[in-house]
Amino acid sequence: MRIGELAARAGVSVRSLRYYEEQGLLRSTRSTSGQRHYTEEEVERVTFIQRMYAAGLSSRTIAEVLPCVETPSEEHSDAALERMAQERDRLSEHIAELTRTRDKLDELVAVARAYRESLRLPAAG
Amino acid sequence: MRIGELAARAGVSVRSLRYYEEQGLLRSTRSTSGQRHYTEEEVERVTFIQRMYAAGLSSRTIAEVLPCVETPSEEHSDAALERMAQERDRLSEHIAELTRTRDKLDELVAVARAYRESLRLPAAG
DNA sequence: CTAAAACCTGACATTGACGTCAGAGGCAAG
DNA sequence: CTTGCCTCTGACGTCAATGTCAGGTTTTAG
Structure with missing residues (x-):
């Protein structure tokens, strides 16, 4: 899905999603024309990010914590x-x-x- | 007591106290030379203000709520x-x-x- | 009396998570 | 092919609580 749909489904702004990517919280695959594409999973991930923000964590802290959430290794x-x-x-x-x-x-x-x-x-x- | 002592006792910066006053959250009596003076009560009041901030209320909202706290009428x-x-x-x-x-x-x-x-x-x- | 410390006002700087706008390209429908 | 919506990058704006600095006065300690 493209960025607009993810934004709508996760209930955040498109701007925020680009910001999350800039902060290293979110990744996207790019089409040849450069447009971002996401999978279903990302909806949940964005929701989690939002919850962390609501819990008062900064982008940096969320970034430190996220890998642990994603792939425990x-x-x-x-x-x-x-x-x-x-x-x-x-x-x-x-x-x-x-x-x-x-x-x-x-x-x-x-x-x-x-x-x-x-x-x-x-x-x- | 003067502003420095209040700040120390309430655990906030002097700057913040002046800001609270500017926002109508805190009052002070002034000496003839213009220095702010506070009573013991203000320590508790400042602590309460801090708690409200920590609870996510804005200055404006705290201002709306404070009179109710101070003098119920x-x-x-x-x-x-x-x-x-x-x-x-x-x-x-x-x-x-x-x-x-x-x-x-x-x-x-x-x-x-x-x-x-x-x-x-x-x-x- | 004098030096240090505390205070004053006023104003600009900062931080973080965005909003918003400009200018340009991408994509499905008629 | 064009109309309209979506997307892109880049950059500046915002907001709220507070930091910080400048330039000057007041209070306190010696």
């Missing part, structure tokens, strides 16, 4: 695996912090709502 | 409260996605480790 399962585990931990910590923040927000919302209700009560109006 | 407990609840939900969804991503990473790490182990086993080496 002895070569990269040393540094890359280490890196992946490390990013997992970082993410885990981040999730924990976000959860605390959400709880804090919950608390604040509850307090504000209670306050608002108190204003509505005839006794306290 | 009828005025802002309408729009701001709504906004806060909305951001809470957004954050919650984001956490869920990150958790899925982490699980995916876990899975990948497990697969890669298993693969590596298989290479080490005499039977498969």
Whole structure:
């Protein structure tokens, strides 16, 4: 498939796909006229890349981790695996912090709502 | 306390504090010579701001939410409260996605480790 | 009093993941 | 063959939070 279709199927912009390639996250075969072609697999790969971005990884980090995802072999399962585990931990910590923040927000919302209700009560109006 | 101390205690840069003020997230009293002064409370406030940033809220959104946090009153407990609840939900969804991503990473790490182990086993080496 | 350290405003620089535009070529349909 | 859409490269624009620098004032320590 060509770039437009991959973009549509993965839900990203064409620009992003070219950017991913530039960053070494995505490869493409080229037609004689130079147009990029992709296989079905790439859809999933792009989705994975998006998820990594959403998890706060940079292009460089994703690039370090991706080979491990694609083809597990002895070569990269040393540094890359280490890196992946490390990013997992970082993410885990981040999730924990976000959860605390959400709880804090919950608390604040509850307090504000209670306050608002108190204003509505005839006794306290 | 002056800006340097607040920065140190809240673990942010002086530049950031001035930026927060510019964005309407932080107020300061000024000495006659124009230097900013803060109270103890501001430390917590700055920490909260940081957490909101970490949760992916923009300055503008934090500004919408903050008054509700500071002084719950009828005025802002309408729009701001709504906004806060909305951001809470957004954050919650984001956490869920990150958790899925982490699980995916876990899975990948497990697969890669298993693969590596298989290479080490005499039977498969 | 003086030197160092902290502060001020204002402004330009940076970073990362894109958006967007220009100018040119490629490709299926009528 | 042309119309219209897709694609190409290359380059500049953007946005948000922050770094950084310049040039000047204030506070603090000795």
